[in-house]
Amino acid sequence: MVKRESDTSDIFKLRKKFIVNFPWLFNLAEKNDNVESFKEALYSYVSSFTNVIDDGSKDLQQKMIRRILLLIDYDNTSIDELSTGEKLSVFTISYLWHFLRGTLTKNVSVDLFIDLLHQFELLIRPELVLPERSLVKRQMNRWPTGLDEDILAIRNANKERIIGCLIRKIERYHSSSSKYQFPEEMTYEEKYKQVSEWWNIARFHLAMAIKSPTELNFFLGYSLSEETMQLLYRAKKKGMPFFVTPYYLSLLNTSKDGYDDKTIRSYVLYSEELVDTYGEIKAWEKEDVVVAGEPNAAGWILPEGHNIHRRYPEVAILIPDSMGRACGGLCASCQRMYDFQSKHLSFDFESLKPKETWDQKLRRLMRYFEEDAQLRDILITGGDAFMSQNATLQKILDAVYRMAIRKRKANENRPDGKKYAELQRVRLGSRLLAYLPLRITDDLVRILKEFKEKASTIGITQFYVQTHFQSPLEITSEAKMAIEAIQSAGWTITNQLVFTVSASRRGHTAKLRRTLNSLGVVCYYTFSVKGFHENYAVFTPNSRSLQEQYEEKIFGVIPENKRNELHSIIRSQGLFGKKLIGFLKENNLLFAATDRSVLNLPAIGKSMTFTTVGLTEDGKRILRFEHDASRRHSPIINKMGSVYIKENKSIAAYLRQLEEMGENIKEYRSIWSYSEGITEPRFSIYEYPSYPFEITDNMTNLELYNSH
Secondary structure (H helix, E strand, O other), X not given: OEEOOOOOOOHHHHHHHHHXXXXXXXXXXXXXXXXXXXXXXXXXXXXXXXXXXXXXXXHHHHHHHHHHXXXXXXXXXXXXXXXXXXXXXXXXHHHHHHHHHOOOOOOEEHHHHHHHHHHHHHHHOOOOXXXXXXXXXXXXXXXXXXXXXXXXXXXXXXXXXXXXHHHHHHHHOOOOOOOOOOOOOOOHXXXXXXXXXXXOOHXXXXXXXXXXXXXXXXXOOOOOOHHHHHHHHHHHHOOOOOOEOHHHHOOOOOOOOOOOOXXXXXXXXXXXXXXXXXXXXXXXXXXXXXXXXXXXXXXXXXXXXXXXXXXXXXXXXXXXXXXXXXXXXOOOOOOOHHHHHOOOOOOXXXXXXXXXXXXXXXXXXXXXHHOOOOOOEEEEOOOOHHHOOHHHHHHHHHHHXXXXXXXXXXXXXXXXXXXXXXXXXXXXXXXXXXXXXXHOOHHHHHHHHHHHHHHHHHOOOEEEEEEOOOOHHHOOHHHHHXXXXXXXXXXXXXXXXXXXXXXXXXXXXXXXXXXXXXXXXXXXXXXXXXXXXXXXXXXXOHHHHHHHHHHOHHHHOOOHHHHHHHHHHHHOOOOOHHHHHHHHHHOOOOOOOOOEEEEEEOOOEXXXXXXXXXXXXXXXXXXXXXXXXXXXXXXXXXXXXXXEEEOOOOHHHHHHHHHHOOOOHHHHHHHHHOOEEOOOOOOHHHOOOOOOOOEOOOOOOEOOOOOX
């Protein structure tokens, strides 16, 4: 029996299409009365297949031959699926044989056969995809930015509506202990003026954040559907936190006219799958499961608690016991959703304020970095690094500075070849540049500037604010000011994008890169969404990441002989957005493709090096990943071998989502050909500088044999 996934996917028509298009395949199934003999016959036929239309298609056809042979090789085998830990049986070709013979008894989705149909079509008629710059440019132009005049007008109207809602909220519900109150004699006009002034204060937005479905609908002009409201009520009942600032809500378009806000809206509104799964969400990255004194999945032994996470030799994440464990909003696709579920991360700011014991604990955590032989890079995140109060953040940076001095001093007594890695890179992870750019105040900029100036004297050369803009609509005049303020402190801003369904639409990511580049922001990673069920609604298959890489991102690839020049521009002090745009024009580039498209594997590393080895009965691709060969990993990868990941969604289901969003899916027709990938090289600014001495090969805080 075949599950019907949509009215357009009729199983009988699909089987007839196989018979008409591939009579040889149908005959092989008819002649072989068991699946093993069918696979042998199919293997022999495909191995010797030749039907090249032109010489330019030879390589593609050979690739397709290898691809189908791999599906045959993996049929009737079992693999260890790493994200879930399940033993997954693979029956791709067995299902095909039953489908062709009309003997399917298992509940198999038509999406599996749609994918196979395209694979055999590519075998018979390999089609070379020739990217078109003019087409990509037109696709980019579909997407407005938050700096466009017509968007500004809509946002101003949104702001006026939201200020009215805030006045009502303060009048009726706000605590008498709050600093945001109205004297009784105030007129409405005076209240409006007062709230307009408060609007420019980040703490006001945090204090007035929307925390319930009812309030969210009120602030969005009662524009949410009954179905959406019922889902959000269910989320609230399950204990899912709501936290959206008035500022960020002003980015949403509440009318049917105006602009497409699906990409940012999907960060605020939860999906049915996320709500259903909440309470049972697990850490995607296995190494994030930390037990004090025991090695994590990557083999690293970490201090107690949740403060330090690590997968690579050179870098570790620090999550402080402060308001930095909160965020400016809850992203629906958050990789740390399991921490919100366990209440380790939350929006209870009072409970997150540092305790008196934090200073002592911070010193102990710094010793971990100081006494480790390989750590040279610290990423302070959370939560969100900029959610920490200025005094707390300064205290953390001062501790980092003192640790770096001690580590450097200790090296004086170590011979060449035995020296430890010294701190070279400090990163602050924050989405507040998009969620609440008003947080970037003069005092914060002063702290960043002073730290950079003194840290530069002790060998630290790389200072990054690692942010996350998801849509060009998030790049507003407020965000522009925040970006320029941070750059004035001498810090480089890099962006990480999560490649959700709405963000994956043609031209969207390209336009985001271009808009960020115009402000001097360089792109770092384009992440595939993690493939657990809670992310089903936003998951984009990795084949689309490859398609975007080869058909859109290609128009931002920096010529080899110009990379040093771009490196120098990015490393230059001050605001370099105009210089960067000038560089792009001079080299006929639409943007600077300095980012890498990757999946965060649930086992110590990022990669886009994979090949497709099978399809599940739901039509989801099964990918065999290799680790990124361009960087160092924990030695545990030598014990792991290949990593198998089952994707969250079939390509056919993804295309149906795009169609429901109004996309012309003919523009995505080449997606079926992207079944294997290679991880892109890192741009030079993301490489660590060399030391004037030789460091040890020894790895401390590592135990490989008992890691879970």
